[in-house]
Amino acid sequence: MRTTVKTIIEKYNNDKTRLMDILMDIQNNFGFISDKFVEVIARETGLSIVDVEQTLTFYHFFSKKPVGEYAVYLNNSVVANMKGRAAVAKAFEEELGCKFGNLCDDGKIGLYNTACIGMSDQEPAAIINDTVFTSLTPLKVKGIVQQMREGKKVTEMIDVIGDGNNSSPLINSMVFNNIRKEGPVLFSEYEVGAAVKKVTEMTPNEVVDEVKSSYLRGRGGAGFPTGLKWEFCRKSEGPRYIHCNADEGEPGTFKERVILTELPKLLFEGMAIAAYALDAKEGIIYLRGEYKYLKNYLEAVLEEMKTANLLGENICGKKGFDFEIRIQFGAGAYVCGEESALIESAEGKRGEPRNRPPFPVQKGYLGMPTVVNNVETICTVVKIINNGADWFSMMGSHESTGTKLISVSGDCDFPGVYAIEWGMRIRDLLEIAGTEDVLAVQIGGPSGVCIGSKEFKRTISFEDIPTGGAITIIGKDRDIIKDVVVNYMDFFIDESCGSCVPCRAITVLMRNKLQKIIDGNGVMNDLDDLVDWGAKMKIANRCGLGQTAANPILTTLENFREKYEALIDKDSDYNTGFDLEKAVADSCAYVDRVPNL
Amino acid sequence: MSEKIKFTIDGKQCLAKKGQNVLDAALENGVYIPFLCHVKGVKQAGSCRICNVKVAGRTMTACTTPVAPGMEVENDIPELHDLRLAIIEALFVEGNHFCPSCEKSGNCELQALAYRYQMMVPRFPYSFPQKEIDASNSKILIDRNRCVLCKRCIRSFQDDQGRNLFAFKSRGHKVEINIDKECAVNLSDELAQEIMDVCPVGALIRKEKGFNEPIGTRKYDKKPIGSEITSVV
Amino acid sequence: MSKPIVATTSLAGCFGCHMSLLDIDERILELFQLVEFNKSPIDDIKTFTKQCDIGLIEGGCCNSENIHVLKDFRKNCKIIVSVGECAIMGGLPALRNGIPVKECLAEAYLDGPTVGNNTEGILPNNEELPMILDRVYPCHEVVKVDYHLPGCPPRADLIWEALVALVTGNELKLPYEVVKFD
Numbered sequence A: 001m002r003t004t005v006k007t008i009i010e011k012y013n014n015d016k017t018r019l020m021d022i023l024m025d026i027q028n029n030f031g032f033i034s035d036k037f038v039e040v041i042a043r044e045t046g047l048s049i050v051d052v053e054q055t056l057t058f059y060h061f062f063s064k065k066p067v068g069e070y071a072v073y074l075n076n077s078v079v080a081n082m083k084g085r086a087a088v089a090k091a092f093e094e095e096l097g098c099k100f101g102n103l104c105d106d107g108k109i110g111l112y113n114t115a116c117i118g119m120s121d122q123e124p125a126a127i128i129n130d131t132v133f134t135s136l137t138p139l140k141v142k143g144i145v146q147q148m149r150e151g152k153k154v155t156e157m158i159d160v161i162g163d164g165n166n167s168s169p170l171i172n173s174m175v176f177n178n179i180r181k182e183g184p185v186l187f188s189e190y191e192v193g194a195a196v197k198k199v200t201e202m203t204p205n206e207v208v209d210e211v212k213s214s215y216l217r218g219r220g221g222a223g224f225p226t227g228l229k230w231e232f233c234r235k236s237e238g239p240r241y242i243h244c245n246a247d248e249g250e251p252g253t254f255k256e257r258v259i260l261t262e263l264p265k266l267l268f269e270g271m272a273i274a275a276y277a278l279d280a281k282e283g284i285i286y287l288r289g290e291y292k293y294l295k296n297y298l299e300a301v302l303e304e305m306k307t308a309n310l311l312g313e314n315i316c317g318k319k320g321f322d323f324e325i326r327i328q329f330g331a332g333a334y335v336c337g338e339e340s341a342l343i344e345s346a347e348g349k350r351g352e353p354r355n356r357p358p359f360p361v362q363k364g365y366l367g368m369p370t371v372v373n374n375v376e377t378i379c380t381v382v383k384i385i386n387n388g389a390d391w392f393s394m395m396g397s398h399e400s401t402g403t404k405l406i407s408v409s410g411d412c413d414f415p416g417v418y419a420i421e422w423g424m425r426i427r428d429l430l431e432i433a434g435t436e437d438v439l440a441v442q443i444g445g446p447s448g449v450c451i452g453s454k455e456f457k458r459t460i461s462f463e464d465i466p467t468g469g470a471i472t473i474i475g476k477d478r479d480i481i482k483d484v485v486v487n488y489m490d491f492f493i494d495e496s497c498g499s500c501v502p503c504r505a506i507t508v509l510m511r512n513k514l515q516k517i518i519d520g521n522g523v524m525n526d527l528d529d530l531v532d533w534g535a536k537m538k539i540a541n542r543c544g545l546g547q548t549a550a551n552p553i554l555t556t557l558e559n560f561r562e563k564y565e566a567l568i569d570k571d572s573d574y575n576t577g578f579d580l581e582k583a584v585a586d587s588c589a590y591v592d593r594v595p596n597l
Numbered sequence B: 001m002s003e004k005i006k007f008t009i010d011g012k013q014c015l016a017k018k019g020q021n022v023l024d025a026a027l028e029n030g031v032y033i034p035f036l037c038h039v040k041g042v043k044q045a046g047s048c049r050i051c052n053v054k055v056a057g058r059t060m061t062a063c064t065t066p067v068a069p070g071m072e073v074e075n076d077i078p079e080l081h082d083l084r085l086a087i088i089e090a091l092f093v094e095g096n097h098f099c100p101s102c103e104k105s106g107n108c109e110l111q112a113l114a115y116r117y118q119m120m121v122p123r124f125p126y127s128f129p130q131k132e133i134d135a136s137n138s139k140i141l142i143d144r145n146r147c148v149l150c151k152r153c154i155r156s157f158q159d160d161q162g163r164n165l166f167a168f169k170s171r172g173h174k175v176e177i178n179i180d181k182e183c184a185v186n187l188s189d190e191l192a193q194e195i196m197d198v199c200p201v202g203a204l205i206r207k208e209k210g211f212n213e214p215i216g217t218r219k220y221d222k223k224p225i226g227s228e229i230t231s232v233v
Numbered sequence C: 001m002s003k004p005i006v007a008t009t010s011l012a013g014c015f016g017c018h019m020s021l022l023d024i025d026e027r028i029l030e031l032f033q034l035v036e037f038n039k040s041p042i043d044d045i046k047t048f049t050k051q052c053d054i055g056l057i058e059g060g061c062c063n064s065e066n067i068h069v070l071k072d073f074r075k076n077c078k079i080i081v082s083v084g085e086c087a088i089m090g091g092l093p094a095l096r097n098g099i100p101v102k103e104c105l106a107e108a109y110l111d112g113p114t115v116g117n118n119t120e121g122i123l124p125n126n127e128e129l130p131m132i133l134d135r136v137y138p139c140h141e142v143v144k145v146d147y148h149l150p151g152c153p154p155r156a157d158l159i160w161e162a163l164v165a166l167v168t169g170n171e172l173k174l175p176y177e178v179v180k181f182d
């Protein structure tokens, strides 16, 4: 065992900045990372033991204890719950006779909850040993459990094969693309390699200028102008890096899954163009661990691109245009989608966002200037180079040019990916998604806003309601507080990196106060407290996670205040929720006494 | 001598060195901005968020913000006062701070901030978390009940090979501090004292020491924290 | 004009806060000029005989009796003041919070080194006895508390100044030295 571990570490040149890969390989090999392994890693990489543990214990998919020959990670997002997750979870527990969070069947099968796995259009879904199982039902669970008990390989357990490249032998997955609206930009026909060829005839500055004049803004959520970001990066002395953000962790988002499946060449070409513009020699795709089922396929496409001279050395025959891409897998941490946390993680550390300044474009990966761009942003650049900035900026709205991929899920007939022009009204999107009786729409995932029908006339755009792409539709029969807000708050509590005091502590305190209200012990003052504490969260935290962690409560309080007020005891101005009967129950039971209250 | 940068805090004219952060510059200019995680000369953490100030309407941590020429910093304003107090209170309810029995009481910076900001009772309910104490090190006892996760210890102490003596474990509200069993095995008394002194609270305690100073003579018994810089009005 | 009426009690406390109240030295005479005491260990009145103005609570709540007494105070006093760390945050009794109450009882009556001759392993369960709560509760997490005076115990000066301010309606000005948590 020890030699295997050492071989793994040597494969990464005993390099502590590759700690993520080292841990991942060991986890995959042994199903856990024991104290002994940690000691070996520490010794071989020159880290202290606590430092290795610091990274290890940060990520959901690393474990110091065995996770089982089969590790079932069942998504527990809002949409999964809407689609019948409870029955599926119950089926797993009943079949195995054990609860989630535990090892069952003498350590053979482990049951775990996990945050959104990017399958909101085909929930309930789970990942078992890197293989995705979608549209689960209690009946299907029965079959899966039986096959696990028989020792079948997970890849042989899938019963349906998805469409498009999902059926290619290198992916061979149950996942469906569900592309509902292709739009004129990303999914349109194009000639692979034409754009990168074209840029080799331009100067890097001309490429930056072209992107600038398209007014392309980042698709990852923040909407920073892409050309400007590249220009800033060029101002810092290299070596420079381009990182593609494929962490796609915002619950309800899955559009990048589809790009990675159907358009990986577009993405790699875009990265090569960015590399040319930035004079970068190395790029990283930071891919969420949940999408490991695409690993072999993406690696094969990378090889193909190299063979075609679209990556590697002297790309398109241009001397000195060398560029390599490596895939860095994440291991279950939403915050690693934040660009500086992503860089920390790619350097083998806990995914804690950095303080700014310096910005990544000044000091990023390994202290060098780094551009982090979203998958969709990078892909869009290729089409801009091919068709021209003017063609692109004609589409969309005033401050938001072009199109946007939207991941639609929840209570609708046609969940899937929609390429829309910026400026589309929410109402129109709801119509084509096949909805009726919509109570609320969550735009931009948990960190975004929850709006009611009064706001459906508003538009999806940076100037109105911006979004990284997740749109979750909440039907009339849902209980918005219990079904949605609670889940989102728990998500933020689990995913905070834990560095900032407000994000780490006040999120929990807000969640507890919410529970107090749900339990019928709320008073009007509690609502004021939530607003006040939430306002503090917005301004006091370091990164977007903490700054938006109160949004599920804040935006529903704003748009659905009556739902909260209905839970409030209006006759009382003070209620601690203290319950004497509950408080004495344990001790009375233990001393064998009937409580006399 | 290099050019000094002019800026203001609550209207008061201040001078900073090039590249200096707002917090250090403020303290040098006789303006107290409260903080907990900052240690002079050590890489900023920007994690306690107590030194939040306002610049052009935006809140930012003074310790991580470099002074820019002409910058107008707001510090002593009611909004920030309440924010800082809320953070201090959140720390009190997040851990188990039994001041009456703590070796650091009277010399604790968290407690001192609570005094300065006149915390009578936190606005949040207490959470009484269950935390483990680590007494395995021969010189230092770690009482995680009192740790405010400021990372001062992580950032301050490395062994001769550059390896960290302290590190975090886990994430979110489950984060806890850990000491390395190998790198921190033979701490000298001096280093142990330094470690205890760096910790703002009583989470890192030297074994067989404590309660050395009688009540009344401790650091914050008579004078508020920061009063050597700006007195409390 | 009649004097304001004060009641005091010690819940899960050590009477240290009451001692500190007595520590106001000769001002105690002044205090008796200012106020009248009702239910309180100071005058040994066991039950409320009239509505009071101020209730001083020492100690947090560790059992059902504490809860009843606290609620009784809330009902009978216009203003409730938590006096001392135990009333405010549970204090040292709250060191048991986080440990399941069963373990605490087992340690106290069955397994601990001071159990002595409880050879039959008897756990107190007479219905006359107060019932133990799952944890120690700060007073304001049970009933509304109007003011808090920290300290273990609160400095005599703090108690004095606060009482005078409450009784006279004057503004409370607290010197730095008097507000302490230990």
Ligand SMILES: Cc1cc2nc3c(=O)[nH]c(=O)nc-3n(C[C@H](O)[C@H](O)[C@H](O)COP(=O)(O)O)c2cc1C
Residues within 6 Å of the ligand: A217, A218, A219, A220, A221, A222, A223, A224, A226, A245, A246, A247, A248, A249, A250, A334, A335, A336, A337, A338, A339, A340, A372, A373, A374, A375, A377, A378, A543, A544, A545
């Ligand atoms: C908590 C958090 C999570 C994020 N997750 C993602 C993500 O999964 N993908 C992404 O592209 N951007 C994400 N972002 C935004 C990135 O920080 C960054 O703005 C983006 O990758 C920049 O790329 P763009 O300019 O192309 O949009 C996240 C931000 C925060 C604060």
Ligand code: SF4
Residues within 6 Å of the ligand: A335, A352, A353, A495, A496, A497, A498, A499, A500, A501, A503, A504, A541, A542, A543, A544, A545, A546, A547
């Ligand atoms: S806001 Fe939250 S997630 Fe972001 S750095 Fe601070 S603690 Fe970490």
Ligand code: SF4
Residues within 6 Å of the ligand: B146, B147, B148, B149, B150, B151, B152, B153, B154, B177, B198, B199, B200, B201, B203, B204
């Ligand atoms: S042990 Fe002390 S110095 Fe270290 S993180 Fe905790 S409070 Fe800060």
